[in-house]
Amino acid sequence: MAHSTACPGCGRATATWSTRCGACGTPLNGPKPAATRSGALGTTPQTARGPTTWGGGQAPPATIRWGGGLDVTRYLCAATYLDRAYAELLIRQIAAEPHLGVGAAPACDVPVVLRHAYVANARRHQRDLLLSLLLVLTLFSPAWFRGFASTPLLLFLSWMTVLVFELSTRYGRHLQNLRPNRFDPAAAPPPPNGDVAARLGEISAYAHGNVTAYSGYSPFVGYGVPLDSWSLTFDVTAPGPLGGTPQDFDVTELYEHVAQRLGTLSLPCLEIEERLFVEGTTVLGDTRFLADPLGRPVPRIAQSQMDELKRAPEEGARPYLAVHSTGWGGDLVTSLFLRFVRSDSNLCVEAVQTVLFPLDDRYRMIDTLMPRPSLRGTAELMTATLFSTPFVMLAAPVRAVTGFSPDYWITWRVRRQNKRITSLRRFDYGARWGVRQQAAGDRHQRHFQKADSGLALKMIERRALDALIEFAEARGIDVSELVQRQQLIVNNGIIATGGAQVTSSSIASGSQSRISMRLLNKIPLVNTD
Numbered sequence: 001m002a003h004s005t006a007c008p009g010c011g012r013a014t015a016t017w018s019t020r021c022g023a024c025g026t027p028l029n030g031p032k033p034a035a036t037r038s039g040a041l042g043t044t045p046q047t048a049r050g051p052t053t054w055g056g057g058q059a060p061p062a063t064i065r066w067g068g069g070l071d072v073t074r075y076l077c078a079a080t081y082l083d084r085a086y087a088e089l090l091i092r093q094i095a096a097e098p099h100l101g102v103g104a105a106p107a108c109d110v111p112v113v114l115r116h117a118y119v120a121n122a123r124r125h126q127r128d129l130l131l132s133l134l135l136v137l138t139l140f141s142p143a144w145f146r147g148f149a150s151t152p153l154l155l156f157l158s159w160m161t162v163l164v165f166e167l168s169t170r171y172g173r174h175l176q177n178l179r180p181n182r183f184d185p186a187a188a189p190p191p192p193n194g195d196v197a198a199r200l201g202e203i204s205a206y207a208h209g210n211v212t213a214y215s216g217y218s219p220f221v222g223y224g225v226p227l228d229s230w231s232l233t234f235d236v237t238a239p240g241p242l243g244g245t246p247q248d249f250d251v252t253e254l255y256e257h258v259a260q261r262l263g264t265l266s267l268p269c270l271e272i273e274e275r276l277f278v279e280g281t282t283v284l285g286d287t288r289f290l291a292d293p294l295g296r297p298v299p300r301i302a303q304s305q306m307d308e309l310k311r312a313p314e315e316g317a318r319p320y321l322a323v324h325s326t327g328w329g330g331d332l333v334t335s336l337f338l339r340f341v342r343s344d345s346n347l348c349v350e351a352v353q354t355v356l357f358p359l360d361d362r363y364r365m366i367d368t369l370m371p372r373p374s375l376r377g378t379a380e381l382m383t384a385t386l387f388s389t390p391f392v393m394l395a396a397p398v399r400a401v402t403g404f405s406p407d408y409w410i411t412w413r414v415r416r417q418n419k420r421i422t423s424l425r426r427f428d429y430g431a432r433w434g435v436r437q438q439a440a441g442d443r444h445q446r447h448f449q450k451a452d453s454g455l456a457l458k459m460i461e462r463r464a465l466d467a468l469i470e471f472a473e474a475r476g477i478d479v480s481e482l483v484q485r486q487q488l489i490v491n492n493g494i495i496a497t498g499g500a501q502v503t504s505s506s507i508a509s510g511s512q513s514r515i516s517m518r519l520l521n522k523i524p525l526v527n528t529d
Helices: 071-082 084-095 110-145 151-171 194-208 251-262 303-311 361-367 375-402 410-424 447-474 480-492
Strands: 004-006 013-015 211-214 225-235 270-279 317-327 332-342 346-356
Touching: 071 084, 071 110, 071 361, 084 110, 084 194, 110 151, 110 194, 110 375, 151 375, 225 480, 251 270, 251 303, 251 317, 251 332, 251 447, 270 303, 303 317, 317 447, 332 447, 346 447, 447 480
Parallel strands: 211 270
Antiparallel strands: 004 013, 225 346, 270 317, 317 332, 332 346
């Protein structure tokens, strides 16, 4: 049985050893938490500024803007009405989860999308209830009325139910309000209840934070597909051409210098932030990253904690300097993650490239949707629903039952999770996926998009390495080896086994390399949404 106490501020259940409520921050009375791992900087999270950006000496804005566009949010709101699986996944894995962190969602207002997801699922539930009733009548009316005279009428009513639902979805007020000239995030539907509203408030804090708790292999959840990575090491004790003893430096000075130099780049919507990536299975018992074991990981940490982790990174918590270039109305986000690790005599540099591809084309239909259905469009929809109605009817009873719990039986799931946390003291708090990335395609949609990503990465890498060389030269450190590495990284691209140069976007290197191709069978599928 899970052991918990109620928060005196908001009434939410918290673990008995918690020192602070994860929802409202109210201090709690109770046993002190277990000691954190070596290197802990304190016992409670501190208030910190949001992601830091630099732009030619100007004051940094409060948060990353990702270009300031609304199109990505608008498309994803429409996706909740057009894609049942996507809407259900949003609620089950993001909105209804009280313990998991939230992955990055560049150029997307996640709470607004989640509000539309709840409305879209409520509409589907109403349709499924009506179809379930019609299915029962269709199956048992021959026995009740001693004949099949009513069966055609019931099937016709079922078809009309599906058809009217599709027409009202595409041409009703919810989807029509998402058109380019009518979309207003502030006019999003209200949350269905107070509990959902509280969780959406917690989720919104992650958009202004500097911590990502991740699950699985890649820490860069939500930032797209990793393209390539490189690393280098050079001796910081080797004197430069003028001789003498190189000056010592703090690695935080290097982060600041590189960030300032990157901020002078002329790239579209270039934004820079410092972000900490924490492995989700390591945060339990560490109050720096998890204030309440029965809550979510903290969305941000203090700058002093971030600086200390730069000096002494841990196995499960590593800070990065993240550089993002947002283009095509927020549809394309190219990122480079840099990390500097200082030892007694060496400096290690790690860089990881990621790209968040444009959204799938099917989510853009809102831009081509007419205010009223045409005769041809109505005829096509009538034909499509005629074939899909039997499948939708058969699935309706199960969907109707599950639809009574808009949070997908959250009470039962939370009870099981709380037991694992309080009894086994093991739980993965990391985000599984990103709201924006889940709806993205798997490739660039335009040649210019691919060119923009490549150019942005080259310019960012070149400026970062130039800044690194400048920093080392100013402190009398030999940079001859570093200059050679810079030329290999910036100009040669990927170096395969045996010195072969590869410039293709799809590569395999080494003697045991294999390239596999997936063929997509373009077979028309029946819409059972």
